Amino acid sequence: MNITVRIWRQHDRAAAGRMVSYGVDGISPDMSFLEMLDVLNDQLTAVGDDPVAFDHDCREGICGMCSLVINGIAHGPEALTTTCQLYMRHFNDGDTIDVEPWRSQAFPILRDLVVDRSAMDRIIQAGGYISAPTGSAPDAAATLVPKKDADRAFDAAVCIGCGACIAACPNGSGMLFTGAKANHLGVLPQGQTERHERALAMVNQHDAEGFGGCTQIGECTAVCPVGIPLDMISFLNADVLSALPRKQD
Amino acid sequence: MEQLFTVGEPIQDAKAPAGPLQDQWEARRFGAKLINPANRRKLSVIMVGTGLAGASAAATLGEAGYHVKSFCYQDSPRRAHSIAAQGGINAAKNYRNDGDSIRRLFYDTVKGGDYRSRESNVYRLAEVSSSIIDQCVAQGVPFARDYGGLLDTRSFGGVQVSRTFYARGQTGQQLLLGAYQALERQVNAGTVEVNTRHEMLELIVINGKARGVVVRDLVSGTLETHLADAVVLATGGYSNVYYLSTNAMGCNTSATWRAHRKGALFANPCFTQIHPTCIPVSGEHQSKLTLMSESLRNDGRIWVPVKAGDTRAPGDIPAAERDYYLERQYPAFGNLVPRDVASRAAKNQCDSGHGVGPGGRGVYLDLADAIARLGRDAIEEKYGNLLDMYQKITDEDPYRVPMRIYPAVHYTMGGLWVDYDLESSIPGLFVIGEANYSDHGANRLGASALMQGLADGYFILPNTINDYLAKNPVAAADSSHPEAVKALDTVRGRLERFLSINGSRTVDSFHKELGAIVWEYCGMERNAEGLEHAVGLIRALKEEFWTDVKVTGVNEELNQTLERAGRVGDFFELAELMCIDALHRAESCGSHFRTESQTDDGEALRDDAEFAYVAAWEFTGEDSPPRLRKENLEYHNVELAQRSYK
Amino acid sequence: MSISQMRHAPRFASTLAKSHRMLACWLGRAYGWHMGTGQLRSVRSTAVRSSVMLHAAMAVTGLIMILFLLAHMYGNLKVFEGQQGFDGYAAYLREIGQPLLPHAGALWILRVILLASVLLHIFSAFVLWHRSRHATAGKGGWRYETTRNRRGVQRSYASFTMRWGGVVIGLFVIYHLLHLSVNAIAPGGASASPYQRMVNGFEIWWVVLSYVIALIALGFHLRHGIWSAFASLGANKSVAGRRFLNQLATIVALLILVGFLVPPLVIFAGWVS
């Protein structure tokens, strides 16, 4: 396969960026999208150009590091798939593919396709945890967790923290990510004590980072590589609303 | 050939307390000196790595009141490679009442490691295993549960009890998120400071004690020195020396190798685990391999066509013409034999022409019987995400067509040598998780790396480092200290050298070639001739690397090529030591199979009289041979036996 | 007021500076939680200004307006009862609650609630609009260079016209009030009878057209707004719930659209005169 990629090139945070076209030849359909970029980078290095910087690590869809908007869709055209798990067999010979970084005011571009997603860590810092100091835990079998709750918590907990939801949301909202964490911890018995304070603190941090509000468009869940369902957001909303009138626990 | 290594003094003392195994950890903790909470605030610890080991340790030390500076090369601590672990985590909870106990977990681990691990450490690991599960549940890790709400378990290769706790196919992810959240909680509390996109490139040793690190800010290229009262490395394994492995692309040996060059002994570097169930290589371009959790072997049956070179579609091969070779050869354990055994058996099948798929490098892992027995839904519930991943990569539907699998490098049992306190041979340098040579001997059992990482991080290190800090007050030092300046200059010099070579080959092309050499000669089967040959090849390639590699750009920018060049540079040196280690160990044990040392029916033949020791290597200089320091292993509680899974 | 606020608030700050700060913090760019402006607020008082709360406010006010619209629609359908029926209904509205309340008292109470809802709805809409513009460098869903998949994977027309659709509705309401309520503009001739005003107006094609356009905008706004309001209030609990709320929104939006469209079209067609 021979394809053309148009890639966002930007030297650093302060520099201006632009789309640049490159031809990449000899692509096999069994290559992953990132392996195609590896081939491009080899080509660029050979002629002394700077290779395209992009984030990736596990290349198996679990670490959440890869992050490309491909033809306008975060993580590309395949549903429930991270960029690193996207294979070239989903494209055609002769295609032109547009590749851009996650765009959000809260995600400054560091170089080319690499952005700074530390805002998401700060949302977790604000309250996305259960306070369980090491050594203080009761026996694991002491708390029964109904399978329904355990499953629901798990469905939320699989969020890989990639930020695609934010890249795709027309409002630049991080509510799906935030909602997933609030849900994961909020349905488990262990997470009840801090449930309300957690929801408030995380939502406040979400806003302070400059993410937009959610108008329930659902683009986030459509691009989410692990299919975090939209109701996570509503769950978080409910927690915040019921937390407000309560006194601090 | 010139002399490849020299032999030095054996290691005298691994600092395990005397007395019966079950009292040792208690004794060690009681013997440890404590520090009053008010004084802990004045003490600082550098923690390199935010995987299970690093994140759990940083969180726990932060909670205790120390000031912790944590580093990782990814953009968030949550992305450490531990996130990728799939299958599960062991613990001797005996919730199933199937005869499990601390002693049995200890025994299985020592035996699984083919009697090349330290008894005292392994016993302690088994002892704290059950607190790990308690801790994780309290943090909200959503382990699998049954309909009664109780924790579910499954069995893993190499054992006959069901002691593996799991969270669908994403156990590592869930455990890491638990540790990550605990870590971020401490960031919020102000005790831990996390520096992401920072890579450690040098260790700073002052007056014989580890005191700091030189890191490169991967965004700006700025080199920084950080000093503290102690340094902990939790930087994971070095499987990427093989280029193709199941590890994340950034996994490296730089931190451990740099510490090795500063005096830390590197133990058993040749012990690398080849995992039997990975997706086979599909082509030239491949950048990494993907693991299919070994838990699939619980329900999947492994087979190849009886007839060599059979190219029929799997569905067209009748049962009578299938060879379920593991069930045939190892009736007691069947598909659940340990990894080293399963891997070699697959290789043998492929070598003798029974392999399937492109190039004949694959065997079938067939879920058909399990689907028929349990139903598709049950299989989906247990392995759904793995099977989806398989389908994405191969474009084949594992619910209908048997999966094709082949062994791939996966885990490194070798690493920096540590004593009972997890302290390396440099005082004040502690090493935890996969980065140390650890408790797994010559072969790791499934689901015990997660256990070890969290045991080290939550429970062991916080107790032992305490004692070190209490007994070793050090004078304050800052980045102007001559040793710090020297370390910074070394790093700068090396980076400048990379950038000035301006050769003609890419970093990746060298890495691929190096990987191919190590895989060929120091992979699933090794022999003296091949290993000697490999050392020569590695040296020649290294020479070429340092004269012909092309690194574009400058240091003062986000430069991923430069990052990779540094990692590959260190892999070259490590690869050589791995081959030397493999060469000197003329026995077969665990993952290390020497063709010269096998039984009549082709099983590994251990040589306890000669090799019942840990090979800890000392760096003696750029061009001088490494020195072997042995830690002799003594077994008082298990009887050394030839491993048999028949 | 929390203690931290007392410590930080400048005691004699001018009202102007204060209100400016208030505005800035409502607009929500950088008010202080961790990173903030040095003014640490309690978790709750910060959360009151959160996007979640603003959306809840929009949802509640939106739902109040929908109740009004349903009633208004019912009233409009009285057009089929002829002039007496319709004007009688308008008069009846002004008599509710008498003699407890003065003439048109109940109506005024409703008007105040309605006005407050409209104002709060619009205020929240603009604050949130501002925030999401800020979050996306002013470009919303159009911030990528590529021209492919501009509509994303699942955005609907209704969902991404909420804001401009809202503005259209707002302008329409002003026009509509001037036309049929205050009687200030009177295409087709003024009259004291609301019924007459209506009939006069809706005999002109462009008046009808302007109403039809506004009502379609309203239909879209409600199609997404109703679903969104329930979700913002925490009622979307599952995949099935999401489906149900969306169906509910479609039904109510269609009901309102059709219910409002009938009178002008019927008048225009000359069936009522």
Ligand SMILES: Cc1cc2nc3c(=O)[nH]c(=O)nc-3n(C[C@H](O)[C@H](O)[C@H](O)COP(=O)(O)OP(=O)(O)OC[C@H]3O[C@@H](n4cnc5c(N)ncnc54)[C@H](O)[C@@H]3O)c2cc1C
């Ligand atoms: C695909 C896969 C599946 C697995 N499944 C299982 C399983 O089911 N059960 C099980 O028990 N084990 C499993 N393992 C093994 C297990 O996951 C690892 O051994 C374990 O997670 C290692 O944890 P760690 O904390 O030691 O290191 P890692 O998680 O590798 O973390 C290393 C950390 O060090 C940082 N780092 C590395 N180098 C540097 C540097 N130079 N400078 C700064 N920071 C650095 C990284 O950023 C990272 O934060 C699996 C492994 C793989 C590859």
Ligand code: HEM
């Ligand atoms: C009769 C008039 C109106 C009704 C019945 C109405 C109703 C609604 C409802 C129910 C919502 C959903 C609230 C939520 O999701 O939380 C909504 C959202 C919205 N409305 Fe209105 N609205 C009206 C007028 C306006 C006007 C005049 C504007 C603008 C100036 C406007 C702008 C918006 C915006 C921007 C939203 C999106 C926010 C969101 O989806 O949450 N609306 N409206």
Ligand code: HEM
């Ligand atoms: C075809 C559709 C409509 C018709 C025929 C219609 C008709 C009228 C009439 C006759 C009045 C005056 C009632 C009186 O003074 O007693 C009125 C008032 C009003 N209408 Fe409408 N209307 C329509 C649509 C709308 C819509 C879509 C909205 C809002 C989005 C709206 C909002 C109002 C308001 C706010 C008033 C003022 C109520 C009051 O006096 O307090 N109308 N309408």
Ligand code: SF4
């Ligand atoms: S919710 Fe989905 S898209 Fe958003 S960060 Fe998590 S995994 Fe990524």
Ligand code: F3S
């Ligand atoms: S796309 Fe955005 S508006 Fe809400 S539903 Fe998803 S966060």
Ligand code: FES
């Ligand atoms: S690289 Fe890890 S998820 Fe894509």
